Amino acid sequence: MADFDFDDAVRWGRFDPQRTLARRSDAELPFISEEPQAGSEVLLDTCVYIDSLQGRAPEALLALLDIRKANHSTVAIQELMHTVGVLDPKHPQTKTAIRQIRTVLRAMRPHRVFAPDADLLGRAALLSGMLCRLQGYDRDARLRALQDCVLFLQASKLGLTLVTGNVKDFDYLLQLIPSGRVLFYRKSG
Template sequence: MPFDFRSAERVRRHDPGTTLRRRPDDRLPFLGGEARAGTGLLLDTCVYIDQMQGRAPGIVEDLLAIRPVHHSAVALQELMHTVGVLDPADARSGRAVASIGTAIDAMPPHRIVVPDLDVLARAAVYAGMLSRNQGYVRDARMSALHDCVLFLQAMKLGFCVLTRNLTDFDLLLQMRPDGRVLFYRT
């Protein structure tokens, strides 16, 4: 499929043109008191980290047990970046790398989804708008790009993003209210 610049560029119609603010919690889609069946989930990297560190709340574990769970190549990439960043001389690194390996090995290959060119291009435009409007610099720009890819990938596949990243995904929901996100706190 050839790349369609005009189609990807049209996402600029969602440009808020101004700095966005995170909305109050009562306006965000948080997990309720009990896990409910529903659409498939695409996990943000923080979900894996919270699970590895034993900080994922019970409601998250319950939700993961009853919904179809999908894994984005973006989250896998972020986890592998962590493997590269960890200092091999630090005694804690070996345990962390082993935990990451266990998490990745547990991902069924048929549930790992790779973003296509359309998602990557559109995500780049959204991340650029967020970077400009929110005043993001360096690392925040790359983080925004990853979040945008995950968000748009979930939209395209009909999934819901599960995350505790309130600020960034709330901004995306403000730009694209048709996206689906479920928030939780540790």
């Protein structure tokens, strides 16, 4: 595999604190301000799309998305399509949900959609493995951790700021890799 160097990735992973991480207070974390300002382009975590579709996106998040260029990851596309797959076809709201997800995906401009490369995927797998071990994640949380790590490292590699409502898991990632750029928000209502 030409794009992935195992030994380099293992050397990169030496930031392992070998202890469980504690969730920091909100005051110590970078949250979207009530009056967002222009800044770097953003990469959206899947929860941004879901919270927006469900009317739970706070006004500050919507205002931020109005003034910053938004970029998308194939990881978010994958997670949204997984949602389409797990929806019960017999449920009365399924068709509406699928239409909404279709609209979101079709609105993504192709030049703003990015796929992770082999090196990024390898490092994200190493990082998520460390995170799962340190935090004692169960089997259900491991795949989510892998996807989160891909998004986190992808944003960093692209020079973007990741926007997410997943405060707990991305706080841990920022503790492991403080150079990452994340903006958090809390869901409305």
